[in-house]
Amino acid sequence: MTPALRPVIRQAFTFCATLTLFAAFQATAADARPRHPPGTVIASAQALATDAGFEAIRNGGNAFDAAVATSAVLAVVEPISSGIGGGGFFLLHDAKTGRDVFVDARETAPESATPEAYLDKQGELDVDRAENGPWSAGIPGLPAALVHIASKYGRLPLRTTLAPAIKLAREGFEVYPRLERGYGSRREVMERYAGTRAVFLADGTPPKAGEILKQPDLAHTLELLAEKGRDGFYKGEVAEKLLKGVADEGGKWTAAELASYQVREREPLRFKYRGWDVITAPPPSSGGVALAQMLQILEGWDLAKLDEAHRVHVTVEAMRRAFRDRTIYLGDPDFVTVPMARLMDRNYAAGLRASIHPEKATPSALISGKPAPLEDDETTHFAIIDADGNRVSTTQTVNLLYGSGMIPPGTGVLLNDEMDDFALRPGTPNAFGVMGFEANAPKAGKRMLSSMTPTFIENADKSIAIGAPGGSRIITEVLLGILGYDAGLTPQEVAALPRFHHQWMPDVISAEKGALSPEAVKALEAMGHTVNAAEPTWGNLQTVQWDRRTNTLSGGSDPRNPVGKAEVQPSDAKGK
Structure with missing residues (x-):
């Protein structure tokens, strides 16, 4: 080694040693940081839903139980935005395993939903059929998601996490101005359907801010979901009423496609x-x-x-x-x-x-x-971090205000109008001005593209x-x-x-x-x-x-x- 190189080598070793000490300091500082948050934080579009999430936490649940409770209450008190007749996406972080998972509860197209079914006699998109009533509705995914998340990631039974939503549906909640305005903008469509009129015109007049809106049929549907899991919605009493309600209004769903719906991880x-x-x-x-x-x-x-x-x-x-x-x-x-x-x-x-x-x-x-x-007010989102460091980010929807506007009688389930999110006529913009082509064309069992x-x-x-x-x-x-x-x-x-x-x-x-x-x-x-x-x-x-x-x-x-x-x-x- 030449004398000229010695100071360079010495400087390099000194620099490396400094880097090693700095890295060790960083590692020590990182290790000293708290492993768990000091509590739970929940943000949602409805105070009642946020409160339901915290109730699940107090009952010994985790962020995933809180997500089920929050989601279900939103489905009751925000029918303009979401509901168990719709779907959603749940992004979950399991702090124990470090795993992130995306639970896809997007609605699926029924077999009857061919592109031709949504065209008028001139071959143009039939906007009314795409956005309103039974033909606009995909097979709902949110009920399956609530069961899946509760059973796989939660600590509490559904009868506990769904209890606040069931109570609010049965005893009612106070109508707020946004709910009243939304009904006014969709009134013509919603009042076409007997099942919808039975809920929103129960007293003979449209919902007004300050009134109490009760949904006893929805409470019963949620009770069956809590008691029987998937079969409480996708089979049995509720499924039969959904199928009959859709058929009576001219739509075409089958028992097989309803019973076969599955979330995707x-x-x-x-x-x-x-x-x-x-x-x-x-x-x-x-x-x-x-x-x-x-x-x-x-x-x-x-x-x-x-x-x-x-x-x-x-x-x-x-x-x-x-x-x-x-x-x-x-x-x-x-x-x-x-x-x-x-x-x-x-x-x-x-x-x-x-x-x-x-x-x-x-x-x-x-x-x-x-x-x-x-x-306007369609779709809703909530976010949760619990004291274990579990995280949830969830967006759920029925698409347009009050979805399809249709409630099959006896269910309380306001159906989505997500079929409009398919490219029903390639190159024709949907209700949000976005268009699509073959990649997003409808097929039986296919999930429509989403922006959530x-x-x-x-x-x-x-x-x-x-x-x-x-x-x-x-x-x-x-x-x-x-x-x-x-x-x-x-x-x-x-x-x-x-x-x-x-x-x-x-x-x-x-x-x-x-x-x-x-x-x-x-x-x-x-x-x-x-x-x-x-x-x-x-x-x-x-x-x-x-x-x-x-x-x-x-x-x-x-x-x-x-x-x-x-x-x-x-x-x-x-x-x-």
């Missing part, structure tokens, strides 16, 4: 964004793929250093490209081959990023001057669950929420973030009133964007966080929804 999608691990929804959700594409595209910019107009510009261009791929490629992976390797590839995202002009909008393939249709995007994000310091309703806007709500967390916002600040959206077609930026400054709107228009900057508010984001640095829990419930509730309760005497 799928592997969540995983990718990284700026030090965050993102765990999110796989197909038949389009949300996780689109989220991965958008965030991986946006990694090419330091968003904090961009002015408002350019930050919105590049974000919108990422949205545009992800929604274009959603339209063409995504569908139920049990029926079609989705090119996941390409769509999730960082190099593919880099190629999409390279196509973005820093100063000019990229025209969409099909340009329309219409703003994207708004989802229940998501976890985590790093060394924080574990977060986030999600939202909003039709096609769910995906961009979650995107903006993740960007908010990355910028250092609290859960409540994330829930309150102003929103903007682009979905490739129609080619327009939709923004809540006041979400974009007048200067930003002017600059975006100069770049070639069409901007609708005065839309009503949308969405109902719910999110919870465990901060390991301080061992604190916090939640955020969307302030756009005054009846939502995010709450933290400390753990019991077990000291977890």
Whole structure:
């Protein structure tokens, strides 16, 4: 060894030793961090549902029991948004095993639901059949999900976790303004059906804010689900009434396809964004793929250093490209081959990023001057972290306000209208202005494409669950929420973030009133964007966080929804 090399070698050894000590310090610091949260946090769109979740915890349950209780109460008190006649996605994290699992309870198409069944005499989409009544309804998935999660992941029997929902259905709850408004907008459809009239016109008049709405038939259906599990809904008394109610209104379901419905456990999608691990929804959700594409595209910019107009510009261009791929490629992976390797590839995202002009909008393939249709109050989301570190992020829905509008008599079950989420006529936009092609065409037993995007994000310091309703806007709500967390916002600040959206077609930026400054709107228009900057508010984001640095829990419930509730309760005497 030459004398000249000795100081270099000595310096290298010193540097390596320093790195080793630093790594050891980091490991010690990490090991010293709390292994469990100090309690439980639940955020949902209804205080009654949040309270039911905590009741399950007090009864000795875990986050998964709380999820069953919360979901069921939402199904009772938010019929405009979800219900056991619909479906949902449950993203679960089991702290004991470290496993993440995606429980797919999406509705499935009945055998009768061929594309031809939804066309009128002129060969155009029959919108009324697609959105209203028995032909609009897929086979419900939520009841199967509640049974599956309770039996496989929970600690409590269904008779315990469903008890709050059963009580609220039987004894009633106070009608709130959103419920009244939603009924008013769907009244013509809902009053077509005798079973629906028996529930919502029981006293002869439509529901009014402040009145008590009772649903005794729904209480009985939930009791049978609690007592008999799957067979309490998909077979026997309830199944017979569902089949008869659908048939009496001209629909076609079979006992076999109802009895054979199964949830699917799928592997969540995983990718990284700026030090965050993102765990999110796989197909038949389009949300996780689109989220991965958008965030991986946006990694090419330091968003904090961009002015408002350019930050919105590049974000919108990422949205545009992800929604274009959603339209063409995504569908139920049990029926079609989705090119996941390409769509999730960082190099593919880099190629999409390279196509973005820093100063000019990229025209969409099909340009329309219409703003994207708004989802009002359909779909709901809740998020939970318990004292063991289990996590839940769940989005559930019946699609449009009050779903199909139809309740089969004697069941209390408001059926979904998720068939509209299929590409019933290729290239024709659905109720949310998004369209699809063969990959999302209906087939017997197939699950329609969804935008629901229940998501976890985590790093060394924080574990977060986030999600939202909003039709096609769910995906961009979650995107903006993740960007908010990355910028250092609290859960409540994330829930309150102003929103903007682009979905490739129609080619327009939709923004809540006041979400974009007048200067930003002017600059975006100069770049070639069409901007609708005065839309009503949308969405109902719910999110919870465990901060390991301080061992604190916090939640955020969307302030756009005054009846939502995010709450933290400390753990019991077990000291977890």
